[in-house]
Each structure stands twice: as C-alpha cells, then as structure tokens.
Amino acid sequence: MNEYILLHHDDASASESGWDAYIAKLRASGQxxxxxxxxxxxxYRKSGTTKxxxxxxxxxxxxxxxxxxxxxFLDGNPVYEAGGTVEIRLLPKD
Numbered sequence: 456m457n458e459y460i461l462l463h464h465d466d467a468s469a470s471e472s473g474w475d476a477y478i479a480k481l482r483a484s485g486q487x488x489x490x491x492x493x494x495x496x497x498x499y500r501k502s503g504t505t506k507x508x509x510x511x512x513x514x515x516x517x518x519x520x521x522x523x524x525x526x527x528f529l530d531g532n533p534v535y536e537a538g539g540t541v542e543i544r545l546l547p548k549d
Contacts, residue, residue, distance in 0.1 A: 456518045458488065458546040459525040461532070463513040467539025477531045481517065486528075490515035516546070 463469075481487035492513040497505045515532075519525035525543050535541045 459517050460544050461515040462511050462542040463534040464510050464540035465512045467537035469533035469537045473533035486518040488516035
C-alpha cells in the first residue's frame with residue numbers, strides 16, 4: 456500500500472461545512488492518515504531572498520494501491536467539488 460498526500464490549492468472557495476462530512480468519509484474508508492490546513496509561511500534560499508508562500512492551503516494523507524485508486528478520495532473533497540485544484544503526490548517510502 457502506498458501513501459499519498461492530497462495538496463489543496465487556494466484557487467476555489469471551499470464550503471467550510473463540507474469538511475466534516477468529507478473527513479468522516481475518509482475515516483470510514485480506513486485509508487485516512489490525517490491532514491490539516493496550512494497557515495502562512497515563507498520560502499528561503501541560501502542567497503537570502505525570500506518569497507511568501509502561496510498556493511497550497513492544506514493537505515490530507517491517504518493510503519491507496521496506486522494513483523488511480525487515490526483519485527477516489529477526490530469525491531466529496533470540498534476544494535475539488537468547488538472547482539479548485541487538488542494535487543495528488545506519492546510519498547516515497549524510506
């Protein structure tokens with residue numbers, strides 16, 4: 456079983472009320488490994504220049520056999536359902 460992270464972008468206004476039902480659905484699947492919203496931050500470079508972080512505002516971790524199976528977790532996702540971007544990435548095994 457592989458681990459995936461679903462990265463929620465800030466390009467849609469997701470309904471706050473949809474999160475409780477979505478998280479309950481993920482928990483019921485037995486494949487949910489947590490998640491969180493993400494606050495403001497900054498990017499750093501050795502040269503000293505920084506930029507505010509943008510784009511990703513939260514994440515969810517799930518387990519699935521492959522990327523196609525992980526796509527099932529888009530169903531009911533408030534960001535995805537509002538027309539926003541949810542990026543799915545494989546988390547490498549140690």
